Amino acid sequence: MLTTGALRAHLLAARLAGVVATSREESLRSYxxxxxxxPRLLIGIDPEWSWGQRDLMELMATKCGVSADPAHTSGQDVIDPERTLAALDAFAERIAAVAQRGAPVLFGTGHPRWLLGFYAALADALSSAGCEVLTPAQGRCVDITTRFGLRTHNLDYVRGVGLMREPGTVRPGCEPGAHSHSPLPVRVALAAAAEGGGPLPELVVGDHGWVCGAGQLGFEAIGLADTDDPALFVGEAEGSVSVVVPLDDAVRSDYYGPLTRYVLNRACLSQ
Known part of the structure; x- marks a missing residue:
């Protein structure tokens, strides 16, 4: 069993927390x-409160452990591993609660290259626990605004995890997918589930627009976020997002393996 101390050491060694690759300049630009x-930074959240740049800096200092000093404008950001660990415990509690109810869940990621394995392992465990892992709107076309303009992508699911693909890249059901912050995929998926008369998720798990888009629509949503993704933490502060785990969301995919084991153990879902 992975102890809290061992996971803390791993977070720091893998730079999932501590000094991370995300730069202070990137984070300040996002704020x-x-x-x-x-809208590129709101990613589906419609904030109820007025958030100035200084407000966001203070929120992110509280939620992640970054510097709240506006004079600190360069270098690498820092995530407090204790905040990551506390959020992972809360994340595991929500996973355990949905497993106990055998409730339907929806997974989706805008970071499939790095985070697909983390979510897929959770989806497998919840499926084994009797939860239906939903895959609505499989293959549906979604027009997403990218830095290259409006591009059509297809909604696909790999091991129960929703992601976006550029048409003609690889065959459906295979890795990787496209990097996306858009809330449109989860909106399309939820609309398709509702229109089809099938079950709606009692929990949405993911990152970026999957979490913000679902939370804004009133679904319970939990996920992972980096220091340059303030929208999820604003959603958590305002109550539209249940749990956000602060960490670097773009390190090697295998570095998330210990987090998977920790969450499954905490949720009493270890195989």
């Missing part, structure tokens, strides 16, 4: 754009 209500 500035979020404060200006740029």
């Amino acid at each position: 500035r754009l979020f404060a200006a209500r740029d």
